[in-house]
Amino acid sequence: MDFSLSQRDSARGTPDAILAGVAGVAVASLGPLASMAPRGLPVWAVLIALVGLAGLARRGALGRLQRAMPGTALVLAFLALASLSILWSPSPRAGLTVVEIAYIGLGALAGGAWLSSLPGVEARRLIGLFLIGVFAGVLLFAVEAALDFPLHRWWNHVPAGVEIAETNVPKRTAVLLCLLVWPAAMALDRAGRRGLAVALPAVFAAACLLLTSRSAMLGIVTGGAVFALAVWSPRLVRGVLAAVLAVAFTFVLPLVLLFDRVLNLDGADWLFRSAQHRVEIWGMAANRALETPFFGQGIDASRALEPEGAVSRFGTLTDSLLPLHPHNAFLQVWLELGAFGAARLAGAWRLRRRAGPGGGAAAPVRHGADGAAAATLRTGSLRIGVGNGEHGLRHLAGVVDGRHACRRPDAPLGRAHPGGGRMTVESGNEPRRVLVIKLGAFGDFFLAQTAFSAIRRHHAADHLALMTLPSLAPLARLSGLFDEVLEDPRERSLGAYRRVRRLLRAGRFDRVYDLQAQPRIDRYFWLLAPGPWPEWSGTAWGASHRDQYPGRRKVPVIERYTRQLAPFGIVPEAVPDLSWLDADTGGFGLTAPYALLIPGSSPGRPDKRWPAERYGELACLLAARGVTPVVLGTAIEADLARAITAACPQAVDLTSSTSVPEIAGLARRAWAAVGNDTGPTHLVASVGCPTLGLYCDASVPIQANGPCMVVHHRPSFADMDVGGVLAAMDALPSSR
Known part of the structure; x- marks a missing residue:
């Protein structure tokens, strides 16, 4: 049973031709752009941000950006510190660097939220275009x-006599x-193409990396090794990656x-020259960091630190x-x-690893995510700079594909989170x-x-659970x-x-339907x-399918559920099927x-009770007709029952x-039933008994339900006479 991905059905939710075309071009161009013109990535990031915002606005789903907490809160805190550091940064382009980091983050947030809302067919189209682009980029580079x-x-206007393979351009x-x-x-x-999944990084390493970048080679070899190890022990690998991340952020200076x-x-x-030079650069940077x-020295300070008499063994230091x-x-x-x-960025990365692709995905996806994370850590420790376009590309590439790679080809996304991607927990044909x-x-x-019943029909092949009170x-x-x-547990402790x-x-x-819709359950969401x-x-604020209808509590209960479930294509029937609920009454x-x-x-609502004396009068009138009055209730209603049987x-x-x-x-x-606004009345009405519900202004008549239920309402029970109630019972549909 497919999950719809947006709050609209697929017929209305597919993007229009212009938006789909621009998104397709952007996704397909990522591989060739990385292969030939990596300096064009800032334009690509801005385009992704604009496409994402436009797509969300068209769907009326800008509220999805609210789900960016708490991960985005840490990123915003990082940006705030970076903005403040402009005051003491020696770099004249410090402000521009903050802007670059900000629009890369906006692209990830808006683009990711929009991609998550796409119908499955459109999402699969973008995945295909992304793969075509990556294959084209790898082939072109080879x-x-x-x-x-x-x-x-x-x-890049490199003269013919220059050995380009040793320059930064191909690296x-x-x-x-x-x-x-x-x-x-x-x-x-x-997509079930495991052979191609293994061959792609292997072929890229064999065909390209040996000719150019040792950092890239180490990155892809490390990712491949981690992938293979994760097949054997994913828990061990994820623990090691978390430990490496913690060590990298905490002990990088002493190391x-x-x-x-x-x-x-x-x-x-015994080290090659570029590695020796890198160690020297690290030492100079660590001395200034101390x-x-x-x-710190201020955002973008790396570009503008004065040598202050420092001497390099590998070249002349200028400005x-x-x-x-x-x-x-x-x-x-x-x-x-x-x-x-460092603390803020480490926290954001940690949230991404916990909630991003692989956080709860099937085993092959976890292994792939672990390999990707290992490759990122390796290249980040050897080559990538924070303000560098490469770092932004990794984030945005994860948004483009990480939100879709963790799902079956025939299924839309399952798990969502306020701070990042969606993933499914199933593999193969396992139920959601x-x-x-x-x-x-x-x-x-x-x-x-x-x-x-409607939810059960919709999820006939899935694992369906209910959270309810112990008594129910x-x-x-x-x-x-x-x-x-x-x-x-019902407690509030x-x-x-x-x-x-x-x-x-x-x-x-993978999905939760909150039919209670009260502040208590809203807190469950944030748990x-x-x-x-x-x-x-x-x-709940931040929910992927938040019910914001202001008249929710003022419409009949069936209409309320119909509105809430409509985005998923679930239509409740007007009459419940309680054929499972019966017993021998002989x-x-x-x-x-x-x-x-x-x-x-209920004990706390005596204002919902029509007086017991009038029930006694009604019982006498029914008995006079040959209809036996039968009083139902719990021990709490024993006094009421005694008053009725005393009268009749x-x-x-x-x-x-x-x-x-x-x-x-x-x-x-x-023959019929008559009762106040209470659980047993709703029960007897739901099984099809002709039922008269007695309501005053203390109750909400819209909550009544049942194929043969009629609400008999007066502003006050003082205005509700026995004769009128009996006449209403005679008029009940299907009375006998």
Whole structure:
């Protein structure tokens, strides 16, 4: 059973021709652009941001950007620190660097949110175009490498006599393609092309990287090794990656000083010259970082640090200590933004690893994501700068393909989260995991039966769970509609919320339907922070399918559920199917005809009760006609039942004597029923018994439901006389 991806159906939700065309061109051009003109990536990032914003606006889904917390909060904190550091940065283009980082982030946020809302067919089209572009870029670069880069020479105005293979021009391209092949391999793997998924990075390494960039070669070899190791022990690999990330951000300065000052690797004969030079650059950057350990030298300071008498063994230092950046992203963060910047960026990366592609995906996807992360860490530690277009490309490439690579080719996305991507937890033909939340109360549970049945039909092949109150859990299990029933603790203590969080996270649900739609359940949504979040239909701020209809509580319950479920193509029927709820009632010794009287209500709402004395009068009138009055209720209503039987000795008191299935069985065989706005009244109406609901202004008549239920309403019960009630019972449809 397919999941729809947006709050509109696929007929209305597909992008128009212009938007689809621009998006297709942008996605398909990524590979060739990385191969030939990596300096054009800023234009590409701006285009992705504009396409994403336009797509969200067209769908009326700009609210999806609200789901960017808490990951984006950390990125914004990083940008705020970077903006503040402009005040002390020596670089004249520090402000421009902040702008570059900002629009790359906007592209990732807006583009990712829009891609997540696309119908499955359109998303698969973009995946195909992305793969075509990556294959074209790799092929173009391989041919260029074999022919000594003629197009690169022409494009970058490199003279024929210069050895271009040793310059930064092809090396930068090699690193970019190295980072792109992993999301492409993930997409191929999810499409069932595992051979191509393995061959793509292998062929790229064999055909291109040996001719140019050692950093790129190390990146792709590391990614491949991690992928293979993850097949054997994914938990070990993910733990190692998390540890490496923590060490990289926390101990990069002492490690660099160890390499430079203690081990003197910048002069080690066994290292190739570029590696020696890199160690020297790291040492210079670390020395300057130690001068401003908390807030750094300022954003983009790497480009403009004065040599201050420093001497390089590998060339003459002119007006800058470093060649653009330290060739190590972690060290650059410490140099430019200090410990505070490193902490913020590490937090954002950690959230991305927890909630991004692979965070809850099937095993092959986790392995691919681990390989991609390892390649990024490797290239980031050797070559990439934070403000560099390469770093932005990796983020945006992950948005373009990471949100789609983790899904089956025939299924739309499943898991969503406020800070990033979506993923599914299934592989092959495994069922998706879906949760319905409906706590109660008793009557509301039966009013929701039409929604339960419709959701079950829609997810016939999926694992469907219900979270409800412990008192209602046996009924939910008896219905046969749910594969699993979770019991809500109902308490409001911190311990109770922790138990709910464990239930939700252990369930690994792909989608949640919140039919309760109350602030308490809205808090359940945020218990999943920092993610990943499933698709969530409800009233919670940040939910993927947030119900913002202002008149929600003022429409009939069936209409409310119909509105909420419509984005998924789920249509509840007007009449619930409670054929599963019945019992033998012969033991009560009742003879037809009999009428059910339900004089109670919840203990805290006595204002919903028509007076027991009038029920007694009504019982006498029914008995005079030959209809036996049967009083239903719990022990709480025992006093009410005694008052009725005292007024009418022919009445039968069954309070505290019936189970829920027996109440349904009695209702199926009753001449009619009359009752207040309470659970048993809704139950007998739901099974098809002709029912008269007695309502005053203390109740909401729109909550009534049932094929033969009629609401008898007066502003006050003082205005509701017995004769009028009896006449209304006579007029009930299908009365007998």
